[in-house]
Amino acid sequence: MQVAVLAHEKFPERAKTAVGVIRYSDYDVTAVLDRDRAGGQVNEYLPGVPDAPIVSGMEDVENADALLIGIAPIGGGFDESWRADVENALNRGCDVISGLHYFLSEDPEFAELAAANDCELWDVRKPREDLTVSQGIGKDVDAEVILTVGTDCSVGKMTVSLELARAAQERGIDAAFIPTGQTGIMIEGWGNPIDRVVSDFTAGAVEEMIVEKGDEYDYLFVEGQGTIIHPAYSAVTCGILHGSMPDKLVLCHAAGRESIHGYEDFSIPPVETYIDLYEDLAAPVHETEVAAGALNTMDIVEDGPARNAVSEYAEDLGVPATDPVRFEKSEVLEALL
Template identity: 70%
Template sequence: MSISLGPDDSVAVLAHEKFPDGAKTAVGVLRYANYDVTAVLDRERAGERVTDHVPDVPDAPIVESMTDALETSTPDALLIGISPIGGGFDESWRADVRAAIEAGCDVIAGLHYFLEDDEEFAGLAADHGVDLIDVRRPPDDLTVSQGRARDADADVVLTVGTDCSTGKMTTTLELVAAARERGIDAGFVPTGQTGIMIAGWGIPVDRVIADFAAGAVEQMILDAADDHDVLFVEGQGTIVHPAYSGVTCSLLHGAMPDSLVLTHSAGRDAIHGYEDFAIPPVEAYVDLYEDLATPVAPTEIAAGALDTRAIDDDDAARAAVDDYADAVGGPATDPVRFDADAILDALL
């Protein structure tokens, strides 16, 4: 999947009733994409500003609808910046998507519901000459893994997590940026809809046929390894998730990483969306990931990344990071709140 958006392009981002904490795609695009966000659509926060809630990203107005967003400018695309569990399409978004298409905007979505297969949207897109870009539609030529990722001519680092939404993509992108600042030729391998929207390429591993998922990861590793010295691979899910563990295992075995970075959210004690399932101790994850990788391609958790957003005080956040480092058995940091240097030093 590829997306042709560059620094001269702009998007409006749909995040109804979820911005910012429930709209990680929206926040990821605001923080890392190289195109401009002209407005964020959220009915509950209309009239506010992006930086009222996420202070370290470019600012934009929050508006009630796509019609409101179009009053000041016409972006190149409407990007759906949220993805509910199961990846369905909320019918309350239909008017916004319709307004975008009729205004000549492309629509970019990372849902399991494909806009191209929606009869109304497909007809409108054809009438107005715009593209419907379903980021989660995988390529047709995928195969099973050949066990060849270990032959990649690049060091491979994979982020893994204690849960979903613990900062795997964020940590991966922060590591890429930090490595490049040191003059290291680092590449980002996007494996989910948000990473693909940011990087403009990638394969959505959670939409790939199960037999081909590890092969899809392997293909991306081998394709990118010729262009970079180090590859940072965006992780997905967690190996203990009752719904998404298969994706995590496919990434672990398909990428055959040289090292792992374990991510966690401070204060979280239950699996996101599955609150009856407790998160095991961090130490258990270290053994679990390393033992699971060993029969295919031995690796180790070299460092940890802790999301400390739930902690207001910086000193308390640093203390939490220190405790997390002890649990991981290696260096740790919050790469957004502080920086990624401690992790990068451990990896390189």
């Protein structure tokens, strides 16, 4: 499918959905919409991924079967400045894929245009209605379950899970990625949007996916969400931790991050304190351990200082660590597999 990705004024730093789809999905991304960087190319900002032009709006897109909203703002709201692009896409007969908490299918104008032009509005964050509470059986699957947890949101948990799952597959290991957020679901084409599920059903929605895949694969790499100390998202983090009943954890951090993104009055404690926080919280349900670390070094330009930061992070945690996008993954994989 040919897809145009909307990332207005956020590409690439604050458009993690756009970056994830470009880097990992099977979509043929034909253009990125960003008014501030129109006229450029994707590879100017994301080397090593399939290239595409950056354009100012949907009217400048030559070929597309769908428009994908590539921004995941805090709160998941819809920016009215995007409306013209969505309308343009629907009038051209393009489907629209959205991971927002604002459901496009419930917007009367978009719903009418979609019906008139035989288009699909896929609200990725709309959960199924038959989800239920956990039965406490995630630990009974045959697969080893590996969960990424974080010191904050937006530190790369999805990316780490995908990179490690694919690196394991390249070794001939039977591994799968378990998507719990909108970007992962877009990439894989299935999953439960945990941050939109009724609170009582959060652990159950994760457990359902573990049980579905746990006897088909040897390893499951579960995409984590948020952080256990987050003033807004900690409940989602805890639900995934208890629902997945992981055997091992990978602690993810962004180099240089000192406070919670969007909640800068809340400082990030020393990274090593997270080991006890996560292991102690998990233990009454299912004992686990932080077996590896992943450091997002995107903001460090040179490889030398980035490697030094990774080494310091590994020393602080007392476990192997890497930046799996930038550096080798073998030592971390050995610790996990």
